[in-house]
Amino acid sequence: MFDAFLTAFVQEMASIKKSVYKILLVSVLPLLCFGMVIAIFEGGVLRGLPIAVVDNDNSTLSRKLLFNIQSSPTVDIKYHPTSMKEASSLLRSSEVYAIVVIDNNFMKNVLLQKHPKVSVMLNTQYILIGKILKSSLMSTIMSSSAEVEYVKKLTTLQNPHFVINSISPIKLDIAALFNTNQNYFLFLVPPLVFSIWQIFIVVATIVSFGTMFKNTQEKKFFEGGFVKMKILGKLTPYTVIYFLHGVLFLFYMYRFLGWEFQGSFGVVLFSMFLTVVAYEGMALLFFVTGFDYARSLSLGAVYTAPAFAFLGVTFPTISMNSFALFWRDMLPVSYFVELEISQANYGLGISYEITKLLCILAFWIVFIPVFYRFQKRVLV
């Protein structure tokens, strides 16, 4: 029985060595895709987002405000259009993401205590960029205003400490727990990489069995029984290779780049192994629907391609509808990524992770119909 497993394993390794396509699938292609994603988010934090300012006041106070805005690393005042029309076309064509407008008599109105407003027109079509710009501009404008108030009150109240407290009666201490430096690299790269990784597992599994059936070698392969063992033996090279890809990526993130990892690598590695096998099972489930290579690839595509959107990393699960949550539950990678995030960010206790592990393990059940279909198909 073990011989059957071993023979299938050795045969598959040999077939990988012979096929350029299979070699690419297990080596260069995944590394290339992971590398692309890593390169895209290399910077991690957004800097120098272009904005335009229309300064109709051109006073010492407005120039001071603009100076403060320009000193924030997030924004870069790229244009000084003279008219609103010009400014709005810059915004529409995404040359800039925001326009700051200072009305004339701005300084005069401040001195007259008329509480003028600085208008900021913000492009929120690009939500992420919009949110970052809004919070950066808001805090700059608020602190610049407080600066003016501080100087003004100092002349009457004199005690600087008392002045600060009277400017803001309640202070807010905002703490980003876990991903403390709020870096997008750490936030987006692992979920993206594992979303691509699961596509590779499904594709490689279908390619391996698909080419065998396409070249009608399956009768010869399954000759002499031990169907289950042979299937597992044929899968094992891919289990090992994609597991190692995952390990390599984790090593790169948390050892080579040195991102903080709070929890247990053991749990992550164990769940990663469960995930690889779960996806191989799902891939075979698509395959046994008709033992058709191209069609099972199409099914695999529909199943794996949208996974990232359903992970709940960018758009949270609490706001998803029940269908989206159902689809999410049908993807092993959603449990795995959740576990990876909780282990990396705050080292959640193992007891909290058991449900996720069991959910991934539950996908292994698909091997029952898979084995059954294979036995019926090849042992006639």
Added chain:
Amino acid sequence: MSFFEVLKSEAKAVFSDVAIVLTIIGGVVLYAFLYPQPYIKESVSEIKVSVVDLDKTQLSRKVIFELNSTPTIDVYRVDLSIKDAKEALLSGVVKGVVVIPADFNKDILLNKSPTVFVGGNAGYFLIFGGVVEGAMKSVLSLGASFKVANLLKQQIPMGEAKELYSPYSADFIELFNPQNSYTQYVIPAVFVLILQQTMLIGLGILGGGINERIKKGERGYFSEASPLQLIFSKVTIFVFVFFIHLMFYFGFSFEFFGILHLANLQNLLIFSTLFLFASAFFGIFIGLLFGSREIATPVVLFSSLPLVFSAGFVWPLEALPEFIRYISLLFPSTPAIDGFLKINQMGADFSSVLIQCRVLILHICVYFTLSYVLLYIQRRRRVVS
């Protein structure tokens, strides 16, 4: 062979192939439904938060009430100790914690500026942003009301006091997507990518399949027709089918999911046509490179996520490394997403997408020439042998 005969044989090859039909018709329709699902509720609201009230005064209860009344926050539980709140946060029962310090009320009255602590799991950005936004809104407006109250104590009338509490302030006008709707953000861009990718897979399966048959020595319309006939029969079929899809996506689907469409029909048609032709020529070109039917689906699939994130609408172009920008510009989806967002979501003039048009025209020319050359070489080889 006449062009019409080639077209007929080509159409038969396309529509009798289950894998192609499944992708270019089934897939396109399915994705239109599937992709928007996570975002149907559009924005993040009612995030569960735990408040630790160490003050237990009427004022601290007012803070809790104010927090709960913001749209983004739902005060799910009030904990007595920071430890309990921390546990709730770790186990995921709540997504954020607000701590009101002891002597909060007293310190405000003594003008000592007490500090309210707000913490959230920043591993999930949108949730963290929602918690912070809600807390800022409620706590700071409460703070402002104290400032106004203090001014009133100095015998300054209410109307004036309200304006006086800070020298100036910011007025944010959010344009193009004021509700911060995620559907509006993701779907217009992803739909463009889906159209391109399904077209590439369809043409890739077709091209790879023909290459397989040629390798086996089979003969058919693909060995008899001229390169130009072969290219334009494919272009005609795919542009026609995807033109209908595009109308369905930008028309019915946008309407159905409540997405803005600002472009006028004429501009939209011109830009769409360029995009469809560019994608079709690109698909024919890559189809000629694939040795078998089954290579297209995986290769196109792998490219999807890198393409989405290098298109500039999530992560700005300014922040992308140069070489990623150049690689992504090889795909029609990159200029197309940029252009469609500008004319359709932001109502930009057609003149501001001229660069994108030029890139698409360049794609058409380059991929047409490359396809022609490859087909020509293929034919020469066959004649020689």
